[in-house]
Amino acid sequence: MSALTMPAAVIIARGKVEVQEVFEPHPGFGEVRIRVHATGVCGTDLHLLEGHFGAKFPLIAGHEISGVVDELGAGVLELKEGDQVAIDPNLSCGQCHYCQRNLFQHCVHHEALGVTLPGGFSRYVIAPARNVYQAQGLTLDQAAFAEPLGCVAWGMRRLKPESGSTALVFGAGAIGLLLMQGLLASGCSSVTVIDPVESRLELARALGAAQTFAPHPELFQELCDLHPYGFDITAEATGIPEVVESLAKYTAVAGKILVFGVAEESIRVQISPYELFRRDLTMLGSFALNSSVPLALEWLRTGRVRVEDLITHRLGLGGVEQALNLKANPGMAGAQKVLIQPWETV
Ligand SMILES: [Zn+2]
Ligand SMILES: [Zn+2]
Structure with a gap:
């Protein structure tokens, strides 16, 4: 089997983003692969670029991810190829003091896609099936707001x-x-x-x-x-x-x-x-989101929260650096939400 590669925007060092070819990932047990439709750029990405939040490089950032299920690992029960989905990027252990008290966002062993694990500034991303939510009735642009919302x-x-x-x-x-x-x-x-x-x-x-x-x-x-x-x-x-x-x-x-x-x-x-x-x-x-994606998706589905007009920029992977600059100076550029669309060329 030949190992295929895909482009990803990688933070290679503090303040430095580069589009590189990396190996395409495949899902392990209980995981799915998602073909990324869009990944929102957020202040957290800027903090990571600046080396805050304990960022370790190289890192593929991007945690506001929507896409289509593309490959299933063993043991996935509820998802199938072609499902349109939103992702909760926060991974918790389920075993620690806080997880046992339903405070998953405070998990002692917390990891997050796009923060400590490869994220959505990439054509494919791997996520545990338990973090992947069906987004029927929504556009994939809307689904990219599941995390911030x-x-x-x-x-x-x-x-x-x-x-x-x-x-x-x-x-x-x-x-x-x-x-x-x-x-x-x-x-x-x-x-x-x-x-x-x-x-x-x-x-x-x-x-x-x-x-x-x-x-x-x-x-x-x-x-x-x-x-x-x-x-x-x-x-x-x-x-x-x-x-x-x-x-x-x-x-x-x-x-x-x-x-x-x-x-x-x-x-x-x-x-x-x-x-x-x-x-x-x-x-x-109020910290992070603790199992609140379903409520966010419901607000989007019912039109009680509208996000289309918040999208001011759409850029390909080559635009991640520009997107982070916009983020650093949002008022100047009139930028609200910048979406990275990894399958578009800039
Ligand atoms: Zn965010
Ligand atoms: Zn935990």
């Missing part, structure tokens, strides 16, 4: 918005706009969105934002005039410390604050414990 779904499972809640979201990048739609799909009556880029605010309104504002010196006063008692839920998808720090003052008594963006690990912010106490505030974090 799954993170929003987990955030909502943590937050448990009461129906009719008002919400305020800082950040209208791809994740912010998924978060906004997730809040609406989870019972919020209105979401107000803040972002400095007008084109993003326009998209936010088209996708259901009640009101949008660019940050400006009188923003707090302006929002106070409109919502004198604050918002039931405040959230940020920016990772910006000043934004995290500001959330409490916009939050209503007995309200909830969701820290959703990824801040630099070394960042510290000032929070008033007295304010949390005095105003009955709840502050929540």
Whole structure:
């Protein structure tokens, strides 16, 4: 049997991506091979390129993957060749302290496609069948959002918005706009969105934002005039410390604050414990997605979350480097979600 090769965009060293020919992978027991349709580019990929998150090179990144099942390993029970699928890239051991408590995203032996294992910036990817979800009724472009939207779904499972809640979201990048739609799909009556880029605010309104504002010196006063008692839920998808720090003052008594963006690990912010106490505030974090792909796919299927308009760029494997540059400077280029389509030549 001759070993076939395929092109893949490989991070060969810190800051260096190269399209290389690598051996085509084949599935082992309980695994399937997926012919990749599209892989979304995300901030995590940029962190990996910069050598954060314990990245080990060479690495084929890309963890927001959709495609078609192409080859079955032994012991696969539910999938067949030709199935259109979405992937949860997070692999957990099922045996550790956290897995035994259904906190799979905190698995002590956690691995992830595109982070520690070969990912979707490649024509084929191998995934355990248990991580592969049927995507009938969806386009494969939509299915490529299963992972980031799954993170929003987990955030909502943590937050448990009461129906009719008002919400305020800082950040209208791809994740912010998924978060906004997730809040609406989870019972919020209105979401107000803040972002400095007008084109993003326009998209936010088209996708259901009640009101949008660019940050400006009188923003707090302006929002106070409109919502004198604050918002039931405040959230940020920016990772910006000043934004995290500001959330409490916009939050209503007995309200909830969701820290959703990824801040630099070394960042510290000032929070008033007295304010949390005095105003009955709840502050929540939300990490990864813990079995939330089914909810994400349901939102997509029912049209409660729309993602087509978030796709601003489609590039082949040769475009991974450019995609990461866009990611580093998103406001500048008007980039929202960049999809890598490994079967397209750039
Ligand atoms: Zn991601
Ligand atoms: Zn585990």
